[in-house]
Amino acid sequence: MLGDSRKAQEVFHTTLREAALRAAEGELPKEPFWLFHDARWRCLEATKTDLQPESFEIDEHEIDPGAASQIEQLDPAQLAIWISAAPDPQRTALALFYLDEFDYTEILEIAELKLTTLSRCLAKGRRQLQAWLDAKHPEQPKL
Amino acid sequence: MKTLRLLRRRRALLNCAPFNHDQLADRSMRSAVSRADSSDEFVNQQNFDRAVAALVRLVPIPAESAEWFSEQDLVVGSKWTWKKMVRNPAVLAISIAVVVIAGVSVFQLLGRLNDFPGSATARKLLAVAASTRPVMLDPVSAEAGTLSDLFFMKHGLEHYDVPDEFADFRTIGCRVFDDEESRRIAQIWLAEKRMQLFLFPAERNMKTGAVLHFPGWRYVHQEGWVGAVTEHSGVCFMAAVRGREKDLEQYIATPKE
Numbered sequence: 001m002l003g004d005s006r007k008a009q010e011v012f013h014t015t016l017r018e019a020a021l022r023a024a025e026g027e028l029p030k031e032p033f034w035l036f037h038d039a040r041w042r043c044l045e046a047t048k049t050d051l052q053p054e055s056f057e058i059d060e061h062e063i064d065p066g067a068a069s070q071i072e073q074l075d076p077a078q079l080a081i082w083i084s085a086a087p088d089p090q091r092t093a094l095a096l097f098y099l100d101e102f103d104y105t106e107i108l109e110i111a112e113l114k115l116t117t118l119s120r121c122l123a124k125g126r127r128q129l130q131a132w133l134d135a136k137h138p139e140q141p142k143l
Numbered sequence: 144m145k146t147l148r149l150l151r152r153r154r155a156l157l158n159c160a161p162f163n164h165d166q167l168a169d170r171s172m173r174s175a176v177s178r179a180d181s182s183d184e185f186v187n188q189q190n191f192d193r194a195v196a197a198l199v200r201l202v203p204i205p206a207e208s209a210e211w212f213s214e215q216d217l218v219v220g221s222k223w224t225w226k227k228m229v230r231n232p233a234v235l236a237i238s239i240a241v242v243v244i245a246g247v248s249v250f251q252l253l254g255r256l257n258d259f260p261g262s263a264t265a266r267k268l269l270a271v272a273a274s275t276r277p278v279m280l281d282p283v284s285a286e287a288g289t290l291s292d293l294f295f296m297k298h299g300l301e302h303y304d305v306p307d308e309f310a311d312f313r314t315i316g317c318r319v320f321d322d323e324e325s326r327r328i329a330q331i332w333l334a335e336k337r338m339q340l341f342l343f344p345a346e347r348n349m350k351t352g353a354v355l356h357f358p359g360w361r362y363v364h365q366e367g368w369v370g371a372v373t374e375h376s377g378v379c380f381m382a383a384v385r386g387r388e389k390d391l392e393q394y395i396a397t398p399k400e
Binding site for chain 2: 005006009012013016063064065067068076077079080097098099103104105107115116119120122123126129130
């Protein structure tokens with residue numbers, strides 16, 4: 001979500017501290033995903049003052065059958081930065097989806113999205129990531 | 144229009160389809176995935192998603208935060224001890240119920256262990272003995288053993304014989320009456336310890352009509368009275384006295400079975 005481990009750690013600890021305080025006061029919300037919901041808003045708040053990505057059309061390519069091998073060549077930190085650079089709600093959608101911890105209904109609840117929006121964000125994200133992969137690690141032509 | 148809406152929804156679901164099939168909990172998602180499972184486009188998407196997720200798992204987590212995701216339990220739950228468990232109201236209630244049920248069962252089992260053919264009649268006759276007054280009987284002063292002839296001659300009761308153990312005692316009175324099942328009962332009152340003797344038909348097998356024999360002497364108890372019962376030639380004999388088994392034991396020659 002943030003592409004910056006220091007900021008991520010800050011948000012993580014603030015969220016937990018706040019949760020502990022609310023638990024001590026017996027004011028924990030009843031919604032099942034309130035902690036993740038809270039953490040998401042803190043992430044968005046933390047990046048508010050950062051440089052925002054310019055709004056310009058990013059290339060989009062259809063998913064390549066050999067994309068998996070292109071992804072393997074990526075550095076995990078690079079991928080984290082690429083995701084964090086996406087505008088919200090695409091950033092939230094990609095981060096939560098690829099964490100592989102939530103099903104789509106849970107993501108809709110945490111990110112407060114509609115199914116069509118989540119679907120559009122993910123489809124667009126895949127095509128843009130493919131375009132970035134093609135630019136960064138062009139697939140070797142098969143002999 | 145409806146079909147178009149459905150197709151759009153299915154497309155939207157496929158874009159959000161989990162790459163891990165364990166997460167296919169949603170029915171509409173399962174249906175959408177099963178329809179598209181073999182298409183090249185969907186297979187590419189799934190492979191793409193799996194590869195990205197595998198890379199996301201490799202994103203380094205700062206050590207301080209990683210501590211929170213360790214395998215160890217952060218909060219150790221309080222251990223259950225026997226003391227705590229016993230104090231639990233539910234456990235307590237169930238335990239009491241089980242003890243009561245077990246007690247009743249044991250009581251009934253012990254009661255059944257002492258049962259023998261004719262024990263129910265014998266208990267009823269003990270109640271009769273408790274409520275009988277001497278004036279209710281015909282005065283007869285004789286040896287108990289001699290009343291067999293009286294019962295046979297006057298009432299036509301065969302084998303209504305007083306056993307040798309009680310045959311020599313003097314009688315005060317006797318009578319013959321029918322119980323609620325129209326069985327002929329002979330009752331003798333003795334001078335000895337105000338003891339009462341009963342003779343009544345032994346129980347029979349409901350199907351064959353054969354007498355249900357039992358060996359030796361058996362004891363029955365009812366409202367402070369005790370009876371020693373034996374069976375001979377299809378007739379049961381009971382000596383009844385207010386008191387305990389030991390009050391009768393001294394009269395019975397054969398050991399208790």
